[in-house]
Amino acid sequence: xxxPALLLVLSAIILPAxxxxxxxxxxxxxxxxxxxPAAVALRSIGAVPPTERDLNPEDNPYSVSKPGMPxxxxxxxxxxxxxxxxxxQPISRPRSQPLTLKDNPLEPRQNRxxxxxxxxxxxxxxxxxxxxxxxxxxxxxxxxxDTTDLRNVxxxxxxxxxxxxxxxxxWRQNSFGVTYAGRQTAWRIGGRDIAMRGFGKALxxxxxxxxxxxxxxxxxxxxxxxxxxxxHGTNVLIDxxxxxxxxxxxxxxxxxxxxxMTNLDMVTFSTNGQSSxxxxxxxxxxxxxxxxxxxxxxxGDDCIGVKGNSTNVHVSNVVCHESGAMTxxxxxxxxxxxxxxxxxxxxxxxxxxxxxxxxxKTYPGTGHVRNITFRNIQFEDVNQPIYVTSCICQxxxxxxxxxxxxxxxxxxxxxxxxxxxxxWENITGTSRYNVAVGxxxxxxxxxxxxxxxxxxxxxxxxxxxxxxxxxxxxxASSGLxxxxxxxxxxxxxxxxxx
Numbered sequence: 120x121x122x123p124a125l126l127l128v129l130s131a132i133i134l135p136a137x138x139x140x141x142x143x144x145x146x147x148x149x150x151x152x153x154x155x156p157a158a159v160a161l162r163s164i165g166a167v168p169p170t171e172r173d174l175n176p177e178d179n180p181y182s183v184s185k186p187g188m189p190x191x192x193x194x195x196x197x198x199x200x201x202x203x204x205x206x207x208q209p210i211s212r213p214r215s216q217p218l219t220l221k222d223n224p225l226e227p228r229q230n231r232x233x234x235x236x237x238x239x240x241x242x243x244x245x246x247x248x249x250x251x252x253x254x255x256x257x258x259x260x261x262x263x264x265d266t267t268d269l270r271n272v273x274x275x276x277x278x279x280x281x282x283x284x285x286x287x288x289x290w291r292q293n294s295f296g297v298t299y300a301g302r303q304t305a306w307r308i309g310g311r312d313i314a315m316r317g318f319g320k321a322l323x324x325x326x327x328x329x330x331x332x333x334x335x336x337x338x339x340x341x342x343x344x345x346x347x348x349x350x351h352g353t354n355v356l357i358d359x360x361x362x363x364x365x366x367x368x369x370x371x372x373x374x375x376x377x378x379x380m381t382n383l384d385m386v387t388f389s390t391n392g393q394s395s396x397x398x399x400x401x402x403x404x405x406x407x408x409x410x411x412x413x414x415x416x417x418x419g420d421d422c423i424g425v426k427g428n429s430t431n432v433h434v435s436n437v438v439c440h441e442s443g444a445m446t447x448x449x450x451x452x453x454x455x456x457x458x459x460x461x462x463x464x465x466x467x468x469x470x471x472x473x474x475x476x477x478x479x480k481t482y483p484g485t486g487h488v489r490n491i492t493f494r495n496i497q498f499e500d501v502n503q504p505i506y507v508t509s510c511i512c513q514x515x516x517x518x519x520x521x522x523x524x525x526x527x528x529x530x531x532x533x534x535x536x537x538x539x540x541x542x543w544e545n546i547t548g549t550s551r552y553n554v555a556v557g558x559x560x561x562x563x564x565x566x567x568x569x570x571x572x573x574x575x576x577x578x579x580x581x582x583x584x585x586x587x588x589x590x591x592x593x594x595a596s597s598g599l600x601x602x603x604x605x606x607x608x609x610x611x612x613x614x615x616x617x
Contacts (some may be wrong), residue, residue, distance in 0.1 A: 140244075146245060151259075153234070153259060234259050235262040254277055256278045257279045261289075267310060267351060272310075277318065278322075299426070302339075308349060322360075325363075325365040331393045343366060345370070357379070359381075359383075361384040362384070368399040369398070381412045385417070387419065398420055400421070400442070404427055407432075409431070411434045412437075413436045413437075416437065416438070419442070422443060423446065423465070432464070434466070439468070444468065445468055449511050451484025457486035464494065466496075468495070471498070474611070475505075476501050477493035477496050477505055478611070479538060480508050480511040490541075498547075499579075501550055502552070503550065504576050505543060506557050508609070509560055510530055528608045531608075547574075551613070552578065554587060557587045557605050571597055585603065
């Protein structure tokens with residue numbers, strides 16, 4: 120009789136890495152290759168006694184679908200976005216501190232496993248009318264992933280996905296385009312009726328510091344990939360996932376409808392003084408019927424950004440640190456492509472030490488911004504809480520990576536992109552400097568239907584807050600008492616009192 124030790128060695132040699140996937144009916148169960156692959160191989164042929172297995176067969180949540188256990192989740196139809204089942208979910212707090220390379224060291228390149236093939240195989244085998252379960256452990260991702268033909272699938276992630284940082288040229292050359300501004304993404308997920316749940320355990324680590332160091336302040340470095348993009352998706356739920364040190368934007372929603380993203384925790388920042396610009400929490404574009412709720416975000420740019428041709432977006436219960444908080448835009452940068460944004464609600468938002476709180480930024484392009492509500496927004500030490508501009512950062516040259524502060528403001532009064540029917544309600548907190556509100560609307564298309572109620576913004580160092588306004592129709596009845604005009608050159612970020 121062969122000894123268990125000999126079986127372990129032989130199975131590690133003769134069994135392929137694909138044995139880390141076990142398919143049971145329409146369910147694919149995946150184990151990281153790096154987690155004792157030989158033992159995984161032995162388990163697949165039943166050579167390990169039940170008493171030595173990592174899970175008791177009687178309590179194995181992966182083999183028995185019990186209510187409330189992984190594997191028991193139902194398929195669609197799910198509750199409509201905004202229903203009580205989502206609104207009442209507690210916010211996830213899986214980790215209080217971001218991971219660093221010191222916390223999670225990786226082996227030299229030649230010793231690093233690559234879980235990408237088995238991940239893609241699981242999506243191929245069980246991505247339609249199935250369930251994909253990623254067990255606990257670390258999955259090393261060294262290749263792009265395009266999973267855009269999914270249908271009626273439940274994806275359960277209990278482990279950590281780590282994107283490699285020693286092959287940046289590969290990512291820059293091979294990441295998938297997402298059309299918008301020539302940007303790219305490391306992972307596209309799409310199709311219809313998709314539920315991706317992390318249960319507060321799933322962690323996506325993009326090794327973002329490496330990308331921050333490579334970019335050296337150039338936020339739109341060509342080929343720098345978005346971590347995860349919902350691409351041509353319909354009826355998509357993403358819930359309970361933690362991001363640490365994303366490569367670029369954490370998430371992007373494009374060409375999609377009925378997308379709900381709840382209980383997400385995101386932290387990306389620079390540890391060495393390099394700028395972490397363009398590490399947005401998410402941006403929506405060419406999408407509709409979006410629900411975002413119960414997020415915590417610390418990033419170097421917009422917390423939640425609603426970009427062109429986004430309709431029916433509801434954002435609630437979000438805490439933003441070191442970010443731009445709630446943003447409409449930028450839009451209107453391409454005069455040949457109209458950008459329409461309408462029916463957007465931001466409510467119950469907290470912003471801490473951020474650049475802005477509730478703002479709208481457009482280029483002098485075409486389209487419109489209409490029916491926007493900023494409600495119940497509290498903040499502390501925010502550079503310029505309320506800000507509206509019709510000519511955001513026109514570059515001095517053709518280099519899109521021109522650093523902030525070196526751009527000029529052009530065509531501010533010639534823009535015909537109207538901004539109308541915007542409400543700011545219960546906006547309270549402290550501004551970093553003495554400007555609480557800066558609004559410059561285009562003289563060619565004055566802002567219309569602006570309404571303000573319960574605006575209480577005080578400079579953190581004392582004094583009287585300034586409210587600067589230009590080109591607002593019916594300003595006297597808007598509820599905002601302006602203290603002076605706002606020039607077209609008024610910047611989105613202040614460096615001191617004005």
